[in-house]
Amino acid sequence: MRASRFFISTLKEAPSDAEIVSHQLMMRAGMIKRLGSGIYTYMPMGLKVIRKVEAIVREEMNHAGAIELLMPLVQPAELWQETGRWDKMGPELLRVKDRHGRDFAIQPTSEEVITDVVRSEIKSYRQIPLNFYHIQTKFRDERRPRFGLMRGREFTMKDAYSFDRDLEGMQKSYKIMFDAYTRIFTRFGLKFRAVAADNGAIGGTGSHEFHVIASTGEDALVYCPTSDYAANMEAAEAVATGARAAAGAALAKTSTPKASKCEDVAKLLGIDLKQTVKTIALTADKEDGSKQHFMLLLRGDHELNEIKASKVPGLAQNRFSTEAEILEVYGCKPGYLGPIGAKGPVTVVADRTVALMSDFVTGANEEDFHFTGANWGRDMAEPALVADLRNVVEGDASPDGKGVLAIERGIEVGHVFQLGTAYSESMQATFLDENQKPAPLQMGCYGIGITRILGAAIEQNFDDKGIIWPASLAPFELVLCPMGMDRSELVKAETEKLYNAALEAGIDVILDDRGQRPGAMFADWELIGVPHRVVIGERGLKEGNLEYQGRRDTEATAVPVAEALAFIK
Numbered sequence: 001m002r003a004s005r006f007f008i009s010t011l012k013e014a015p016s017d018a019e020i021v022s023h024q025l026m027m028r029a030g031m032i033k034r035l036g037s038g039i040y041t042y043m044p045m046g047l048k049v050i051r052k053v054e055a056i057v058r059e060e061m062n063h064a065g066a067i068e069l070l071m072p073l074v075q076p077a078e079l080w081q082e083t084g085r086w087d088k089m090g091p092e093l094l095r096v097k098d099r100h101g102r103d104f105a106i107q108p109t110s111e112e113v114i115t116d117v118v119r120s121e122i123k124s125y126r127q128i129p130l131n132f133y134h135i136q137t138k139f140r141d142e143r144r145p146r147f148g149l150m151r152g153r154e155f156t157m158k159d160a161y162s163f164d165r166d167l168e169g170m171q172k173s174y175k176i177m178f179d180a181y182t183r184i185f186t187r188f189g190l191k192f193r194a195v196a197a198d199n200g201a202i203g204g205t206g207s208h209e210f211h212v213i214a215s216t217g218e219d220a221l222v223y224c225p226t227s228d229y230a231a232n233m234e235a236a237e238a239v240a241t242g243a244r245a246a247a248g249a250a251l252a253k254t255s256t257p258k259a260s261k262c263e264d265v266a267k268l269l270g271i272d273l274k275q276t277v278k279t280i281a282l283t284a285d286k287e288d289g290s291k292q293h294f295m296l297l298l299r300g301d302h303e304l305n306e307i308k309a310s311k312v313p314g315l316a317q318n319r320f321s322t323e324a325e326i327l328e329v330y331g332c333k334p335g336y337l338g339p340i341g342a343k344g345p346v347t348v349v350a351d352r353t354v355a356l357m358s359d360f361v362t363g364a365n366e367e368d369f370h371f372t373g374a375n376w377g378r379d380m381a382e383p384a385l386v387a388d389l390r391n392v393v394e395g396d397a398s399p400d401g402k403g404v405l406a407i408e409r410g411i412e413v414g415h416v417f418q419l420g421t422a423y424s425e426s427m428q429a430t431f432l433d434e435n436q437k438p439a440p441l442q443m444g445c446y447g448i449g450i451t452r453i454l455g456a457a458i459e460q461n462f463d464d465k466g467i468i469w470p471a472s473l474a475p476f477e478l479v480l481c482p483m484g485m486d487r488s489e490l491v492k493a494e495t496e497k498l499y500n501a502a503l504e505a506g507i508d509v510i511l512d513d514r515g516q517r518p519g520a521m522f523a524d525w526e527l528i529g530v531p532h533r534v535v536i537g538e539r540g541l542k543e544g545n546l547e548y549q550g551r552r553d554t555e556a557t558a559v560p561v562a563e564a565l566a567f568i569k
C-alpha cells in the first residue's frame with residue numbers, strides 16, 4: 001500500500017468526549033469516526049485492524065471445527081417471543097417495525113435464529129455435534145455507551161452456537177471452544193485471563209469470560225497466584241464466606257434506610273476505620289440549586305490525591321454536579337459511588353469504595369474528618385451497593401484453599417457459556433436418538449467482541465507517542481519512510497526496490513510517499529502504532545545502510561540494505 005493512495009487522517013488532540021486512552025488514540029489515529037452515541041464509522045485504518053482480528057478468529061474457529069454462516073441483522077419478533085427474550089431483554093433490545101406494523105429485533109445475539117435454523121435442519125443424532133458461527137454486526141442499546149469501540153451500541157461480535165446430543169457432548173464442545181479462545185487471544189499477542197463467570201451451579205465450569213488485563217478495565221478479576229483459581233468478582237462473591245459476605249447479607253435484608261454512624265457501618269462491614277479507611281467528601285450541585293454531599297469510605301491503601309488527580313469528564317475535579325450527571329457518568333443513583341467505570345486511578349479506588357450520603361455540609365477531602373453523622377442514604381439497600389459491599393478483597397483465602405487472592409482489572413473480550421436446553425426446549429429443537437426417541441439439543445454459545453478487541457489491545461499497549469499494536473493486529477506491519485524521495489534518485493530507487501521485496505515476502509507494508517517532513521511522518525506512524533519502521537536516506541544508503549526502528553525501541557539501528565527485511569521477519 002502506498003500512503004498517497006490510502007486514507008490517513010491523524011489528529012494532534014483527541015476530542016474531549018474521549019475519556020480513556022484507547023478511545024483517544026483511536027480517534028487521533030483516524031481509526032474510527034463517531035456518527036452518534038455508541039455508533040462509529042470504521043475508517044480504513046481501523047478497518048484494517050478489525051479485518052486482522054476477524055481473520056485470526058475465523059482461522060481458529062474453522063480449525064476448531066466450527067462452521068461459518070451469516071444470520072440476519074433484522075429478526076422477526078415472533079422468534080424472540082418464543083423464548084421470552086422479547087420481554088426479558090428490556091430497553092437494550094432495539095426494536096423496529098416494518099411497513100406492515102410487524103415487530104422486529106435488531107440482533108444483540110442470535111440464539112433464537114440459530115435454534116430456528118437447527119430445529120428445521122437437524123433430525124437425527126447422526127447430524128450432530130455441530131457448531132455454527134458468524135461474524136456479524138450487533139446492536140445493543142446500552143445504557144451508557146462509552147469508551148469508543150469498547151462499549152458501543154453498534155459493534156461486531158463473533159458468536160458461535162454448539163449443538164450436542166447430551167451434557168457430555170456439550171461439555172466437550174465447550175472445551176473445544178475454550179481452547180480455541182485461548183489460542184485466539186494468544187495469537188493476538190495480548191495478556192489475558194480466563195475466569196469462571198458463574199457461581200459454579202453447573203459443575204463449576206458453566207461459563208467463562210476471557211479478559212484482557214488492563215488497569216482501566218471495567219471488571220474486577222479475582223485470582224489466586226499460587227493456584228488455578230480465577231473468577232470474575234460476581235462469581236467470586238457468590239462463593240465468598242466470612243465477615244464481609246455476612247455483612248453484605250445483613251445489608252441485603254435492610255430494606256429501609258436507617259440512620260447509623262460511620263463507625264457502625266464500619267463495624268458491620270468488618271472494616272478497621274483507623275487502619276484502612278480514609279474518608280472523602282464530595283459536593284454535588286443539585287438541579288434546584290441546592291447542594292448534596294457524599295461521603296466515601298475507602299477501604300484499602302488509597303491516596304486521596306489519586307482521587308484529586310483523576311479527572312471525571314464533564315465535571316470539575318472532586319465536584320459532582322447534578323443528580324442527572326451522576327446518573328449519567330456513573331450509572332448509579334446519587335448517594336452511591338460504587339463500581340465507578342474505567343476512570344484511571346479512581347477505578348482502583350472504586351473497587352473498594354463504600355459511599356454514604358451525608359446530610360451535613362462538609363469540606364472536601366479532609367482525611368479523617370467525617371466519621372460521624374452520616375446517614376444511610378435512601379439508596380443504601382440497593383442490590384448493586386450490597387454487591388459492592390460484599391467485595392472479595394485481596395488477601396482473602398482462595399476458595400480452593402491453595403493460597404490467598406489477588407485482584408486485577410480486566411476488559412471482557414470473550415465469553416463462553418453452557419446453555420443446556422433452555423433455548424432448545426422453549427423452541428422445541430429436538431433430534432431423534434438411536435431409538436427414534438426425540439430429545440432436546442444441548443447448546444453452548446460463545447462470543448468474542450471483535451471491535452472491542454481493538455480498544456482492549458490499546459489499553460494494554462501504548463505509550464506517550466501513541467498505539468503500540470501487537471504485530472498480529474497492526475494495520476500495517478512495516479512502514480517505509482523515504483527521506484526526500486522526490487529529490488534523490490538513489491532513495492527513490494532503493495525505496496521502490498525494498499517496497500516490492502516486502503510485498504513479495506508477504507509483509508503488510510505501507511510506503512509513506514506523501515512527501516511529508518520526517519518529524520510529522522514519524523509522529524503519524526508512532527501514533528498509528530506500526531510495529532516496524534525502516535527509514536531510507538541518502539546518507540545511509542551511501543554506506544549501504546538503512547535505519548530500522550521497532551515501535552518499542554528507543555533509537556534506530558543501522559542495518560545493511562540486504563538485511564532490512566530479514567531483520568523484520
Ligand code: ATP
Nearest residue numbers: 149150151152155157412413414415447448449452
Ligand atoms: P459486558 O459485560 O461488557 O456488557 P456482555 O457480558 O453483555 O458484555 P456478552 O453478551 O457476553 O457481553 O457478549 C459477548 C462479547 O461481546 C463480550 O464478551 C464483549 O467482548 C462483546 N460486547 C458485549 N457488549 C459490547 C458492546 N456494547 N460493545 C462492544 N463489544 C461488546
Ligand code: MG
Nearest residue numbers: 092140142151
Ligand atoms: Mg452487556
Ligand code: MG
Nearest residue numbers: 209219412415
Ligand atoms: Mg459481561
Ligand code: MG
Nearest residue numbers: 209412414415
Ligand atoms: Mg458476557
